Amino acid sequence: MTTFSEDDNDRFLQLMSKLEDGPKRFQMVSKEMSDYTPEQLSNHWNDYLDPxxxxxxxxxxxxxxxxxxxxxxxxxxxxxxxxxxxxxxxxxxxxxxxxxxxxxxxxxxxxxxxxxxxRAARAAKKTAKTASDTVDPPSIDLDVTSRISIASLLNP
Incomplete structure (x- = not known):
């Protein structure tokens, strides 16, 4: 990535002052300043040099x-x-x-x-997952009346 020097900035400001505000002005400037692409010039103008x-x-x-x-x-x-x-x-x-x-x-x-x-959504999802891991599984009721005897299975 090419950085802009003070001389480049001065030259760029000079060229921009000569050109009217138009859609192709950065392309015209890039022809004069061949080290930079129109996109680089546009970004530098919009972020640093625009008066x-x-x-x-x-x-x-x-x-x-x-x-x-x-x-x-x-x-x-x-x-x-x-x-x-x-x-x-x-x-x-x-x-x-x-x-x-x-x-x-x-x-x-x-x-x-x-x-x-x-990040907050990911953290919430992670805490929800760890919370579900630590929750005790539902208890199984081992009631005597609900058991099936082995004898009833063997003798139809």
Whole structure:
């Protein structure tokens, strides 16, 4: 993985300021900066260099709730359950709360919450399993009247 140097960042910012906001701008920049793919440039821009990014190190509780509650509605594919359109969610988060956060930070909130949920479910399942292992089996009532005598089986 190629990391961005200060010179690369300066050059990238220069090229982005010259280009209009368009769908192919990262492809055009990648032609000028051949060390990086358009996807790498897009991710670096959206997570680090975009001048509109909020540099607060945290999201408020309301912003986290918004992400957790709304991420399933931004699912673009019914076949892939985790294909959330983070860019749209980020824009709506900005419209509602006024801060543009890095996509990486928004994804981390969602996946950390999901990981915590699955760990809790796994722990609950494990404790339920161990609880069922320690439960005494039902007692068998050995009542004298319920016994069948061997003699009655041998003599029809």
């Amino acid at each position: 509109e990014l909020s540099y607060r190190n945290f999201l408020t509780i309301d912003e986290k709730r918004f992400i957790i509650n709304m991420a399933p509605y931004y699912n673009k594919s019914t076949a892939i359950r985790d294909k959330v359109c983070w860019k749209e969610l980020r824009n709506d988060l900005r419209m509602k709360y006024g801060h543009l956060h890095p996509i990486k930070r928004i994804r981390n909130v969602w996946y950390n919450r999901k990981k915590r949920y699955y």
